[in-house]
Amino acid sequence: MQLSHNNSKRIVTLNMPPTTIRNSPSTADYTPLAEWQAQTPETFHGGKPVLYYHATGAKALVPKSQSAHLPFFPADASTTATEPEANVIEGSEEQVEQGVDLFVNSETFIIFSTAATTGMTIPYQNISLHAIKHVASGSEQTYPGVYLQLEFSDGGEDDESYDTVELTIVPNNATQEETTKLFEAISQCADLNPDPADEDDEDDEYDRIVFEGDVEGRELDGLPGVYASGDDVALPPPLPGSSGWITAENVHEFFDKDGNWIGGQEEEVEGVSGELGEGAGRVRGREEVEGTEGVNGKERNGENGESKRPRNE
DSSP, X not given: OEEEEOSOOOOOOOSSOOEEESSOOOGGGSEEHHHHHHSOOSOSSSSOOEEEEEEEEEEEEEEGGGGGGSTTSOTXXXXXXXXXXXXXXXXXXXXXXXEEEEEEESSOEEEEETTTTEEEEEOGGXXXXXXXXXXXXXXXXXXXXXXXXXXXXXXXXXXXXXXXEEEEEEOSSOSHHHHHHHHHHHHHHHHHSOOHHHHHHHHTSOSSXXXXXXXXXXXXXXXXXEEEOSOXXXXXXXXXXXXXXXXXXXXXXXXXXXXXBOTTOSOOOTTOOSSOOTTTTOOOOHHHHHTTXXXXXXXXXXXXXXXXXXXXX
């Protein structure tokens, strides 16, 4: 037997627990997929869920030790898996079987047993893995069912503690085409319901301004609210005399058009430190520059301090 994975193992979030239901859903509760695709919906919010797949008379098979996690398997369930589906169930543990109806819709996956008058709504976040199970029969291959690995919270204090249930569903018409329809419907609906934890990790990886730095979480000197991201490339300190803020007006002074740091590339004058003293940046007048020495070391009013302007006796 070969297990054909869908190449996507989902991270399970157990904040949306499955729900036990006592009344079977009706196809009238949903919008058929073909109808939904053929028209423009009045709104993309609310309305009926879209029904991607519906089947009656399917078989649900599960190891007997795990059947207590599925309410549509009675506690005294004794119906063992029948041929030919029993041949595709791996392992030596006894399998139990229940006839079910399937409602694969855009919100949840619903399995309902008419015989047990009980069903279950399963959020797609609780389906950690689904695949097509098939078995070779001579030179011809058949595709009897879809394998589901379900993760349910065990009610413990640890949020990461859960029980695993291995459920196999075999459509009433167990052909390759029908089984593929069921598998693809589950895949499409699972994509419509991504794990919230995955989205939060992408959107909220940083909730503040972050530059590449050598120490993760270190606040950069002179840049309040700006932190290093933990990479190996260190960001140079702010330019001397800067206010510590990088804005749209002065960002070109710090970064080039490709986002590379350009501060500190100016050549340093020998004997002049990087720190500017008091009065740096102030324009001084001519009198303040020349002082009393005048030009070329001579006093402002001549060598002897007297004006060169001739006096009239």
